[in-house]
Amino acid sequence: MLEVRGVSTRYGQISMLRNVSITLGEGEIACLLGPNGAGKTTLIRTILGIVRPVTGSILFRGERIDGLTTDQIVKRGIGVVPEGRRIFPKMTAEENLRMGAFAQWGTTEVAGRLEQIFDRFPRLRERRRQIAATMSGGEQAMLAIGRALMGRPRLLLLDEPSLGLSPLLVEQIFEMIQAINRQGTTVFLVEQNARKTLALAHHGYLLQKGEIVGAGTAAELGESDIVRHAYLRA
Amino acid sequence: MIGVWAVELGLFVLVVAALLAERPIAVGLTVAAIGILLLAARTSPRLWGWVATAFRTHRAAALAGAAVLALALPFFLRASPYWTFVATMALIYVTIGQGLNVQMGTAGVINLAGAAFAGLGGYTVGLLTVRLGFAPWLAFAIGPLVAMVVGALLFIPILKVRGHYLALVTIAFGFIFNILMNNLEFTGGPQGIKNIPTLRLFGHAFTTAPTLFGVTLPSHANFYYAALAMAALVTWLAWRLYNSWVGLTLNTLRDDEIAAKCSGVSVTRHKLLAFSIGNLFVGLAGAFYAVMVGFVSPPDFDFGYSLVMLSVVILGGLDSIPGVVLGACLLIPLPERFRMLHEYRLLLYGAAIVLMLLFRPRGLWPAGVRRYGLGSPAGSFGAAGTRAEGVGVSR
Numbered sequence: 001m002l003e004v005r006g007v008s009t010r011y012g013q014i015s016m017l018r019n020v021s022i023t024l025g026e027g028e029i030a031c032l033l034g035p036n037g038a039g040k041t042t043l044i045r046t047i048l049g050i051v052r053p054v055t056g057s058i059l060f061r062g063e064r065i066d067g068l069t070t071d072q073i074v075k076r077g078i079g080v081v082p083e084g085r086r087i088f089p090k091m092t093a094e095e096n097l098r099m100g101a102f103a104q105w106g107t108t109e110v111a112g113r114l115e116q117i118f119d120r121f122p123r124l125r126e127r128r129r130q131i132a133a134t135m136s137g138g139e140q141a142m143l144a145i146g147r148a149l150m151g152r153p154r155l156l157l158l159d160e161p162s163l164g165l166s167p168l169l170v171e172q173i174f175e176m177i178q179a180i181n182r183q184g185t186t187v188f189l190v191e192q193n194a195r196k197t198l199a200l201a202h203h204g205y206l207l208q209k210g211e212i213v214g215a216g217t218a219a220e221l222g223e224s225d226i227v228r229h230a231y232l233r234a
Numbered sequence: 235m236i237g238v239w240a241v242e243l244g245l246f247v248l249v250v251a252a253l254l255a256e257r258p259i260a261v262g263l264t265v266a267a268i269g270i271l272l273l274a275a276r277t278s279p280r281l282w283g284w285v286a287t288a289f290r291t292h293r294a295a296a297l298a299g300a301a302v303l304a305l306a307l308p309f310f311l312r313a314s315p316y317w318t319f320v321a322t323m324a325l326i327y328v329t330i331g332q333g334l335n336v337q338m339g340t341a342g343v344i345n346l347a348g349a350a351f352a353g354l355g356g357y358t359v360g361l362l363t364v365r366l367g368f369a370p371w372l373a374f375a376i377g378p379l380v381a382m383v384v385g386a387l388l389f390i391p392i393l394k395v396r397g398h399y400l401a402l403v404t405i406a407f408g409f410i411f412n413i414l415m416n417n418l419e420f421t422g423g424p425q426g427i428k429n430i431p432t433l434r435l436f437g438h439a440f441t442t443a444p445t446l447f448g449v450t451l452p453s454h455a456n457f458y459y460a461a462l463a464m465a466a467l468v469t470w471l472a473w474r475l476y477n478s479w480v481g482l483t484l485n486t487l488r489d490d491e492i493a494a495k496c497s498g499v500s501v502t503r504h505k506l507l508a509f510s511i512g513n514l515f516v517g518l519a520g521a522f523y524a525v526m527v528g529f530v531s532p533p534d535f536d537f538g539y540s541l542v543m544l545s546v547v548i549l550g551g552l553d554s555i556p557g558v559v560l561g562a563c564l565l566i567p568l569p570e571r572f573r574m575l576h577e578y579r580l581l582l583y584g585a586a587i588v589l590m591l592l593f594r595p596r597g598l599w600p601a602g603v604r605r606y607g608l609g610s611p612a613g614s615f616g617a618a619g620t621r622a623e624g625v626g627v628s629r
């Protein structure tokens with residue numbers, strides 16, 4: 001589904017990612033763990049073409065996507081919950097969701113999809129006419145996920161979707177991700193909450209200072225010394 | 235419905251009285267009456283609620299009533315060519331305001347060179363007719379296109395950069411335009427271009443005083459009606475755009491460019507679209523101005539006017555189509571009525587912008603929330619019509 005091959009990036013003179021390779025199979029949940037500043041968001045931005053790789057290549061469904069513009073890349077079937085959620089603040093909840101289906105605009109499906117998202121997040125239905133900036137953090141998180149799902153992505157990239165949410169809501173979001181995955185969407189999840197993430201993911205990668213320092217199934221990662229010391233404090 | 239018309243008629247009478255009153259006392263009284271009425275309406279929630287509901291439920295009647303009154307205005311102002319001219323200027327600014335609003339209000343693309351783009355439209359008409367002998371109507375049609383194309387070509391590289399840079403670059407562009415017009419030989423230098431031929435419609439020259447229903451109106455009434463048609467057309471187009479998927483897409487650029495990209499929006503292309511549509515409208519107004527006054531010169535399009543245009547949009551309400559109309563109809567006639575204010579025009583506009591941004595950042599008539607409903611007319615726009623699934627309004 002997604003293959004990142006030996007990608008390196010730099011911000012100006014500073015090299016950020018070094019020779020990063022990851023592989024995501026269809027229907028999987030893969031996770032990316034790593035401390036603050038490791039370059040997790042940078043990797044997401046590189047996949048999306050917001051940051052250009054200096055070397056290496058990125059393949060989505062067998063075709064190279066590095067070199068395409070962001071809008072071309074996401075139109076191939078990638079949904080994004082970006083770091084910080086980045087909802088459209090002055091637009092209503094419904095407008096945010098509709099924009100998620102931008103690529104399929106003109107199909108008669110949009111209204112139906114909107115209903116499905118509202119069924120998934122009844123809170124959003126109640127607040128469909130509310131200006132997004134005035135919504136609570138939790139509602140905004142749902143909105144960001146709902147927006148990403150409106151495009152019916154094959155691959156969903158989530159960059160810390162649970163940041164700043166209450167434990168109960170975090171639980172809900174993780175259940176939601178699982179449900180989305182069961183319906184056939186491949187998921188790539190960036191998270192700080194290692195325990196929960198490893199319980200959910202099939203396999204994962206560990207990123208440190210721009211390099212992949214560990215990879216394996218969720219169980220393997222959970223057993224590894226780095227993860228145990230750095231994240232699980234076990 | 236009758237109530238709506240009564241409100242409109244009452245306001246109309248007061249406004250006309252305020253415009254035509256000779257003595258300062260009479261002016262003061264009528265303006266005070268308007269102010270007190272508006273204040274009363276705003277401070278009494280019941281009264282305001284009634285007015286708002288009445289206008290919302292009888293939208294078509296309200297629009298029809300406003301149209302009739304707008305058409306009737308020259309008859310009431312017929313004693314005064316001057317006020318007919320001012321009313322026409324207000325309509326020209328409605329057109330300009332809608333253009334700038336597509337750029338700044340809807341897409342967040344800052345343009346501080348409105349006057350220069352109007353000037354491109356106006357100078358094109360002048361050059362084509364006077365220097366090259368084009369037919370006036372043809373030149374009038376080409377003017378706005380030139381404003382649009384020049385804007386697009388010059389700004390493609392710059393539209394990629396964000397916010398403040400664009401503001402600076404457009405300011406620079408405005409000044410460069412003025413310097414060029416002042417110094418180039420073929421644009422007539424500081425004298426500008428004189429004797430731009432007027433338009434004719436069915437053999438009727440726009441400089442001939444029209445007689446309607448047995449009443450002879452000042453010749454400016456021709457331009458008033460033409461400007462009314464232009465402003466109405468542009469406002470209608472802007473309204474359609476606002477309610478279409480294009481309007482919504484442009485809103486995402488204003489709100490968050492990265493998120494827009496992540497939703498599949500091509501940021502540069504859509505910014506260019508907003509910039510071009512806006513400049514087309516602004517250029518149209520400039521071309522209209524040129525044929526109306528019959529000459530163009532550099533001071534007609536200097537930076538001060540760009541600020542006036544900006545104030546119209548900010549006062550009315552960014553991204554608010556009716557707000558732009560209100561803003562232009564307030565800001566243009568007011569300084570003309572109070573001549574003592576005229577000298578401090580720019581100060582007044584500057585103060586209006588600052589006060590609005592501080593106390594009422596969404597403008598006098600803030601943009602409403604689009605409604606999407608079942609059975610709503612599909613908002614469509616031009617070539618994009620087929621993609622306009624369900625983004626219509628139903629109110």
Ligand SMILES: Nc1ncnc2c1ncn2[C@@H]1O[C@H](COP(=O)(O)OP(=O)(O)OP(=O)(O)O)[C@@H](O)[C@H]1O
Binds near residue numbers: 034037038040042083
């Ligand atoms: N535009 C930029 N210019 C220069 N440096 C940048 C830029 N964006 C990010 N960085 C740096 O790159 C490093 C990695 O940032 P990144 O956002 O990818 O980290 P992260 O792993 O997502 O961290 P966190 O868990 O805190 O979100 C950081 O040191 C950051 O300061």
Ligand SMILES: [Mg+2]
Binds near residue numbers: 040041042083159
């Ligand atoms: Mg990050």
